[in-house]
Amino acid sequence: MVGITKQFPGVVANDGVSFEAAAGEVHALLGENGAGKTTLSNILTGLYRPDAGEIELYGESVRFHSPRAAIEAGIGMVHQHFRLVEPFSVAENVILGDHRGAGGRAILRPAATERRVDELSRRYGLAVNPKAKIWQLSIGEQQRVEILKALYREARVLIMDEPTAVLTPQEAEGLFATLRAMADEGKTVIFISHKLHEVKAVADRVTVLRGGKTVATVDAAPSTARSLASLMVGREIEVVRPLEHARQLADVTALDVDGLTVVGDRGETAVRDVSFSIREGEIVGVAGVAGNGQRELAEALSGMRDIEAGSIRISGRLLHGGDPREAILAGVAHVPEDRLGTGLAPSLSVTSNVVMKTYRRRSLSHGPLLALRRMRDVAVRVVRRYDVKTPGTDTPVRNLSGGNLQKLILGREFEDDPLVLVVAQPTRGLDVGAIETVHSYLRDAAARGVGVLVMSEDLDEIRALSDRILVVYEGEIAGELHAGAASIEEIGLLMAGGARE
Amino acid sequence: MKLERRLTQPWWLSVAVPIGSLVVAFAIIGVVLALTGHDTWETYRKIVEAGFTGSGAMSATLISATPILFTGLAAAAAFRMQLFNIGAEGQLYLGAVGASWIALQLGDRDATSTPLFVVAMCVAAAALGALWALIPGVLRAFARTNEIITSLMLNYVAGLLLTYLIFDSSSYWRDTSTLQARAFPQGKPMPEASNWPTFGASVVVPLGFLLGILAALALWVLYSRMRFGFEVGVIADSPRAARYAGMRTRRKILAVMAISGAIAGIGGASQIGDFTHTLDGSPTGLQAAAFGYTGIVVAALARYNPFAVCLVAVLIGGLLNAGYTLQGPDFPSGLVGVMQGIILFCALGGELLLRYRLRITRVRAGTPIGEGAT
């Protein structure tokens, strides 16, 4: 790809980006969130069209007008957010949109497709049942379906976008082995990531992107994590080390969960007899692969989901559950992982979003009437105090960047002086600057005495922030560790269901 | 050429686009007229005269505008929260039933105070209209049933109820006093005192119209200055966020549907008190007037703003009035519906420009981005 440029309203995602990858190579695209990696890959797969620049495939110049063109040219991609059709089976997803072979005929022959899927899955070590429906599969299995889709279409270039976000460390190892096997067959694998140690583990060469531009292309083997990191960020940074010793904490319990059982969307037991507590000022991290009950736990704590059994106490006060207003009044602040979908009303202004939970207070309304000026004042205060970059308080929040959205939500939650803060995926999709800021806010909150529960799929983050770490697996707490004493291997083992030694 | 989501909306756009789409609509209608052998300008001139400028035209227009002002407000109130209450038609019928019942009751007790009648009729009408709207409301809030179909079905049921009351029963509403009335079913006439007053001389303004404007004002205050409206706004934008913030979504659904139904119901009271002075159960009367559906057109064109609804109601009322007056070989029936449809289509198309902008780009290696943005 040469000189690729792509603009969106308000942002230049790619600015003259160039890199080349060889056949039989695993080539990594490294960059922090927002550096332009996903946009670049979307251009390569025909989803977006570049405003400028050229793409050459095996020496020939190509232009993709649509995803179909890219697929026919042999480019396959496994996106970060899967492009699967949930009610369909694995086999149906694999042949969707395919012209050749069994999918090319007018009448579908499910049996033939299932056989081929079986064949491919065995050859590349991607075990999955071709008849299963997507919604029945775990995220790791769904990812395998995505890979199978590309292999089925005889992709010569396979792009993996942040594949390990949803895998346990052990599953990630398995994935790397699969990718190496493909490269050995002569395929080209492009591995997009912002995780240094992964890139070093699997890639042959690395192209670093920063702020929409190419910074450098280096060989993976001789590079160190530190050198890659500084290329990524443009300055020397400390590779994150976990807290070495426990902080001094008051012995007052902010959150007490006892025997909590919560039912999930499909009627299954998502959280099973979970008990733990958080002291005031303590940060407890919840590690685990997505889909093991973290979301349901957060929802139960914030009142968005009913409690099936057990109890939740906020500073001693019992929550009856199932009522977000009760939780809010009890002092529970919740930063959901779906920022723009659940935590905010996207088309409404910054002001409206800031007062979304507190507008009923006497300070913000005269009885049934709104006190609009006071609401604006609060919004301005939050925006200034938490460094939210926005053109104004009347701007619809969907215009804000991910980092500013998160700062806004955190600011809103903190303004209400919560007793307990439940945060899910606090820094997903944020650039390094925003990550540091968010982490500092969380630590400040803890310093002020708030009991913080952090759920994250990013182990580094958990280890950097937490005083204690809980690992969840299949709705239960698989283990509880003190941050200083926990190693990645141990955590990974617990995440995958292995027993603690 | 591609469409890009707008980040902000310049204020003049929300005025320019509706007007622009109106202009385009009339241009298209003009073409349609010309193609079918009608003189476009002559037809337009006649419409303006029959609807607004002619003698007595404005008064007649207000008569047409009043019911659709109410149903328009009813639709706007609900649609603002993404609750598609298509049932204003039936809620208006029920309002008429309620208003006529109380008027007859008061008449039986020899009440003479018109203000009493007005208040009582409005209250009864609002109550029945709200109740009728709460059926789809409850079903939506608790059984998650789509309110579009349920409210629509209830329109037909309400119409059949009206017909039943007058035609196929000897109900309280039916006039059985004379032999003729028994043979040709009709509703009992309302007592004199229940006739709603009018205002003005050259342009006669029915009380209902004024009540409608009051309702618009009240709705505006409710939705933009009160906590109620704030919650409606959040729920409309993101029901999940509303729940997350602790808002009582179900209660809001019920409240909004009730308000919507109540307003439509009062429209029914106005029909009785201002105009018909009897409950009209015939399939060619109230039921054929399509007030409810026209109200939806009004609300959509007014982009659910209560004050704009008042204005649009008068405009559409003028159009309807002209349609009745001019009906004949030169002005085919059905033209009114066609015009409404085209205006609405253009308005919908214009909406696009409010949310997106057009950007023309050239995709070629090495060249800078060229743009022609609107």
Add this chain to the structure above:
Amino acid sequence: MSVNDSLIVIVLAQAILYGTPLLYAALGELLAERSGVLNLGVQGMMLFGAAVGFWTTQRIDGSGPAALFLAVLVSALAGAALAAIHAFLVITLRANQIVSGLALTIFAGGLGLSAYLGTELGLADLPAVHQFSDLDVLGLGDLPVVGPILFDQSALVYASWILTLLVALYLGRTRWGLNVRAVGEAPASADAMGVNVTLYRYVHVMVGGAFAGVAGACYSLSITPGWTAGDTLVGGAGWIAIALVIFAFWRAELCLVGAYLFGALSALPFALQAREVDVTPEFLYALPYVMTIVVLVLVSTGLARRRLGAPAALGVPYVREER
């Protein structure tokens, strides 16, 4: 009195008669909704199709079957043309699907285009020149019970059976059916897999409109041959068809069952009246509408728990490059 004159048999036979336009319209709406587009303009498209179809029979000099076939074809085209307006507005211009569908109904319905056409062409005064008559298939029309019900229906009815089968097979067994289902469930995924979302949506909405047009023709060419102004020609059929799709769980076979159920409810009042059974007519007429609500409620509460049902992307415009 033979069993074929009994109430049950007559009602069932008429159920099929009255249910057929519902079936056509429902199948059409089913296709549109499977592609993710809600088209509330069914009522308007039916009325327009009825008017246009009737007019066509007036204009064709020729044998009955040929004229009727042509009339049905023209009705279909008329419906598709109207649907194209809706498609353009909601797919390309990304307008609100509900308002657009309602606008279409107002535009084309009993106070709009159909009436315009009807009065311009004086359709109300014209007698029915051609109409579909019952075909006594293989002479089996007199068999007890099944005779009148299955073997003595019009060509439109038999065609609708074939159509139901085709639609069911199309959706369930063909590549294009898989594609359109993907478009309705997850347009982003379908797009990424190379399926042309826009094209599929346009096609299915317009075909849906064509079916609605034919449904309208059922009335003016078969059930009540002739044309009358206003909505009375079809009653609330357009709206019932929309509801039908929902409680058929978006499956073609169930559309057939539902259509005949409602057909029976529509036929009941007349049958009872013919027997001089004294029931308040309004109560019977209201039955289909009330039943629709009841069934819809049952389906909604069921849907909440199960994973069958509405195409996930129904009613949402698809935008590819939205960040």
